[in-house]
Amino acid sequence: MDRCRRLCGLALLVLLALPFAGCGSTGEECDSCSSDGDCKNGLVCSTFTDGSKRCGTGLGTSCRVR
Numbered sequence: 001m002d003r004c005r006r007l008c009g010l011a012l013l014v015l016l017a018l019p020f021a022g023c024g025s026t027g028e029e030c031d032s033c034s035s036d037g038d039c040k041n042g043l044v045c046s047t048f049t050d051g052s053k054r055c056g057t058g059l060g061t062s063c064r065v066r
Contacts, residue, residue, distance in 0.1 A: 030063035031055050 027038055032054055033045035039055035046056045054063055 027055055029055055029057070029061065 027033070027040040027043065029043060031039070032052065033039050034053060036044050039045055042057070043055040044058045045053055046058055046061065047053050048056075048063065054061075056063070
């Protein structure tokens with residue numbers, strides 16, 4: 001019984017953590033960044049008019065943020 005309770009508790013923690021596994025920047029266009037190294041090849045870390053820093057081409061990229 002105690003083993004089942006521990007396994008169920010562990011399974012619950014894993015399920016609760018899943019939504020956070022996809023968080024964070026992957027370096028794609030419009031992802032947050034702090035330097036060019038955070039962005040994938042061909043993209044640079046640009047400062048947008050709202051003050052945010054995001055990966056973009058540097059050629060007038062526009063990002064839709066919520």
